[in-house]
Amino acid sequence: MPAHVSHIAPATGVRDTGSPGLRSDAASNRRRVLDAARALFVSRGLDVPMATIARHAGVGVATLYRRFPTREALVAEVFSDEFTACAAIVDDALADDDAWRAFRRIIETVCASQTQDREFNDALLSSFSGSAGFERELPRIEGGFAEVVRRAKAAGRLREDFDVSDLSLVFMANRGVIGDATTAPAASRRLVAHLLRSFEAGRAEPARPLPPPAPLGLGRLPRTAEV
Structure with a gap:
């Protein structure tokens, strides 16, 4: 079983690895x-x-x-370092012998990382829409995730109607709840927990409790007046 995968750490600087022959x-x-x-x-x-x-x-x-x-x-x-790290997350998931855990790990780890590095999040979404130049890593990520999805379905743990393209929908949904840095991690964890519940099939054990709700203020909305 692979070691726990850490978040994609935002780089503190930019490596210069592309042009060793420059003056x-x-x-x-x-x-x-x-x-x-x-x-x-x-x-x-x-x-x-x-x-x-x-x-x-x-x-x-x-x-x-x-x-x-x-x-x-x-x-x-x-964002080459972060994108390489994202590809490594998929590689680690492929090495996991638990198909559902592997699927869950990709979603949870990348979404958690989005809360720490929103600019990479935007670059990642751009790459899935074909507008960013990640030709080196994107096929590896897409192909690996497709295999993780296939395995989770074969194990009876992932809904048959889940499509590989839904990954970009997950990232876009997560992007929508991380606007406030103070609530982003909690909001993201809860959203991802809800999404994973909706994706799971054939649950053999009780659902894991949802993470605590983020203090977004929606619970304090005024109630509709009774007629």
Whole structure:
């Protein structure tokens, strides 16, 4: 049985692993672009203008585009470590001999990680929609998850009508509850618990208790006046 899988840890900096043959000044420019891009993606979102990234990196726009001809290429490089870690989560799930636990682990771990690194969450959703350049890892993630789904269904633990594409729906739903950093982890855990209950089939034991509700204030909504 594989060891417990940890969350995808947001990188504190950006590795420069893609261009070992660059001159020192070119390598320095590339590193500054990646560091500036990550900081701006975190503070302003993935749609920050490329010209703004160049200005914050202290390089010309032409220099930025020479290294990263598209926004998708830049996003893919900035979040390459997290995306590799996401693929590793799927690999660990494939090594688990309990099909339902493997399926549950992918959902729980990636959704928990989304609460810690929302910009990577947006990049991940972009990758599933085909708009980000994660050609190296995305097929590995999609293929691995499809196999985890197949095994869980074969074991009679996952609903037959669950589709692999529902994974992106899970991530989008989770994205919708993590807007407030103070309540995001609790809200995400409870949402994921509800979703996993709805996906499970052939439960052989009582359902696990739901995590405590997040203090979102919805329980204090005014009641409808009686007629």
